[in-house]
Amino acid sequence: MLRNIDAGLGATSQNPVVEPFTRSEPTSLLLRELVGHLRQNRTQLREDWVSRITEAQLLTAMTKEEIFAEATSVYDSYVEVLQTGTFEALQTYARNLSERIIPRGVETNEVVGIVLLLRDVLARSLFAKYQTDFEKLNRILDAYEPAANRIANTVAVGFVQERERVIRQQQEAIRELSTPVLQVRERLLILPIIGVIDPQRARQLTEQLLRGIRTNRAKVVVIDITGVAAMDATVANHLVQTVEASRLLGASSIVTGLSPEIAQTLVNIGVDLGKMNTVGDLQGGIEQAERLLGYKVVQLAEAN
Amino acid sequence: MIGAMGISLDEIRVSIVSDQDIVAARQQGRALAVRLEFSPGDSTLIATAISELARNIVSYARRGEIRIRSAQNGERPGIVIVALDDGPGIRDIAQAMRDGFSTSGGMGLGLPGVRRLMDDFDIVSEQGKGTTVTVKKWKL
Amino acid sequence: MEVPILKQGSFLIATVQAALSDADLLQFRSALIQYVVRSRSQGVILDVTDLDVLDSFASRTIREIAQMIRLRGAETVIVGIQPEVAFAMVQLGLTMEGVATALDLDEGLEYLNQRSKTAAS
Numbered sequence: 001m002l003r004n005i006d007a008g009l010g011a012t013s014q015n016p017v018v019e020p021f022t023r024s025e026p027t028s029l030l031l032r033e034l035v036g037h038l039r040q041n042r043t044q045l046r047e048d049w050v051s052r053i054t055e056a057q058l059l060t061a062m063t064k065e066e067i068f069a070e071a072t073s074v075y076d077s078y079v080e081v082l083q084t085g086t087f088e089a090l091q092t093y094a095r096n097l098s099e100r101i102i103p104r105g106v107e108t109n110e111v112v113g114i115v116l117l118l119r120d121v122l123a124r125s126l127f128a129k130y131q132t133d134f135e136k137l138n139r140i141l142d143a144y145e146p147a148a149n150r151i152a153n154t155v156a157v158g159f160v161q162e163r164e165r166v167i168r169q170q171q172e173a174i175r176e177l178s179t180p181v182l183q184v185r186e187r188l189l190i191l192p193i194i195g196v197i198d199p200q201r202a203r204q205l206t207e208q209l210l211r212g213i214r215t216n217r218a219k220v221v222v223i224d225i226t227g228v229a230a231m232d233a234t235v236a237n238h239l240v241q242t243v244e245a246s247r248l249l250g251a252s253s254i255v256t257g258l259s260p261e262i263a264q265t266l267v268n269i270g271v272d273l274g275k276m277n278t279v280g281d282l283q284g285g286i287e288q289a290e291r292l293l294g295y296k297v298v299q300l301a302e303a304n
Numbered sequence: 305m306i307g308a309m310g311i312s313l314d315e316i317r318v319s320i321v322s323d324q325d326i327v328a329a330r331q332q333g334r335a336l337a338v339r340l341e342f343s344p345g346d347s348t349l350i351a352t353a354i355s356e357l358a359r360n361i362v363s364y365a366r367r368g369e370i371r372i373r374s375a376q377n378g379e380r381p382g383i384v385i386v387a388l389d390d391g392p393g394i395r396d397i398a399q400a401m402r403d404g405f406s407t408s409g410g411m412g413l414g415l416p417g418v419r420r421l422m423d424d425f426d427i428v429s430e431q432g433k434g435t436t437v438t439v440k441k442w443k444l
Numbered sequence: 445m446e447v448p449i450l451k452q453g454s455f456l457i458a459t460v461q462a463a464l465s466d467a468d469l470l471q472f473r474s475a476l477i478q479y480v481v482r483s484r485s486q487g488v489i490l491d492v493t494d495l496d497v498l499d500s501f502a503s504r505t506i507r508e509i510a511q512m513i514r515l516r517g518a519e520t521v522i523v524g525i526q527p528e529v530a531f532a533m534v535q536l537g538l539t540m541e542g543v544a545t546a547l548d549l550d551e552g553l554e555y556l557n558q559r560s561k562t563a564a565s
Binding site: 206207210211213214217219241244245246247248249250251 | 522523525527528530531533534535539540545546547548551555
């Protein structure tokens with residue numbers, strides 16, 4: 001443990017001499033001294049920190065080696081921020097770190113926890129180093145604390161933002177999976193729409209249908225909205241756009257399961273229902289599609 | 305009216321004078337959209353919006369500029385397109401924005417269509433002073 | 445600029461290339477009409493697979509092409525509109541109403557064949 005030896009001022013605890021120029025020591029000098037201390041004691045402080053992380057049972061999803069590797073990077077980034085006063089490198093690092101550890105199942109409280117632990121480990125080492133010079137300790141802490149808190153904030157915010165981005169991506173992927181475009185026969189696609197559709201989902205449905213038309217070379221599409229309770233004007237517009245866009249790809253559409261309410265919504269937004277090909281129910285729609293495609297539906301005689 | 309403000313490092317400016325510039329502007333827009341990793345669908349929407357805005361400049365203002373740059377909304381990356389011209393300006397913006405749903409006749413400025421293509425839409429225009437349309441699209 | 449136009453039986457296949465300026469597109473239009481007249485073709489497939497953007501001008505020009513070809517007694521069918529392009533078009537309200545569309549060349553040819561059969565009967 002290093003001890004700071006006050007040299008040449010003749011100050012003792014019984015007779016403190018306060019030097020005016022040391023009181024107005026600029027923050028940058030203090031931080032430089034602090035950074036020096038952190039670099040000198042890097043190995044020890046990092047060890048302390050890692051053992052506290054393990055004690056607190058944080059980052060259990062990672063191996064000891066991984067924790068050590070990340071701890072090294074975080075420590076060095078931490079010291080670099082204190083030295084340079086700029087946060088860009090830290091923000092970038094926080095994002096990279098988050099990208100790595102989020103798939104491993106690391107939680108927000110763990111990330112916040114380890115950064116706070118580091119802050120504490122470093123603060124305690126400062127206490128130990130400057131315990132004989134209360135004045136100096138205060139000044140160093142005054143310089144250290146705002147920076148340390150901002151670092152903790154930067155890392156936490158970076159982590160949370162990355163998490164939110166991942167969650168949004170996953171939700172998008174789930175939506176993709178849950179709206180299948182079904183190929184029932186050659187050249188015939190069915191798009192069953194169920195539940196509440198918001199504009200974003202409506203847009204996704206349209207894109208999936210159009211891609212499906214191209215992949216399956218569909219000539220007829222049956223869009224079944226039996227399972228849709230209500231539609232506002234925006235989503236109704238999307239339905240119309242879907243029919244129009246499908247036509248641009250050479251596919252004609254049949255809309256089935258149109259409730260009186262939705263029919264009214266369509267009329268309200270100016271759709272000429274007479275021009276839209278609608279059939280009461282899905283079965284009827286499929287039969288009409290088959291007729292359009294030239295299929296003849298033959299009843300199989302039951303063998304006795 | 306096309307004030308020269310500081311050019312940010314990532315801003316692309318395309319001068320719009322003739323119809324060839326329309327293609328150049330939308331190709332630049334698509335290139336940036338792809339670099340920003342927008343989906344192919346979104347990249348096409350962006351390129352199409354640029355095409356329409358640039359076309360308006362050529363048709364009505366004879367001369368103007370399309371500025372394209374990346375931007376951040378929180379941590380969502382996005383693209384910002386600004387179409388500026390010192391043309392005659394729009395007399396009645398509300399009317400221009402109230403266009404019927406179908407603009408297939410090519411009548412009017414097609415601004416409601418451009419708004420549907422993008423996420424954010426803003427227009428400033430004054431008769432005799434030119435027009436500035438700003439549109440944005442955000443990822444995810 | 446050369447206009448890629450192929451003859452397929454009594455039909456023509458014209459390919460619109462990407463990044464055509466407005467002037468190029470109008471030139472394309474007149475060249476195509478001349479071809480239709482010269483070859484007395486019964487139908488034209490307009491292939492726009494290459495177009496990554498189909499804006500209001502392109503849409504209007506294509507519709508005019510179809511109209512002009514119809515005046516010469518022939519059918520037009522547009523093929524190859526990409527899903528992303530179709531989506532952007534309908535956002536802008538460009539539905540190409542009144543012009544036949546098909547997925548690709550094969551579908552386009554089948555369409556024209558059907559139409560000429562119907563016309564002949």
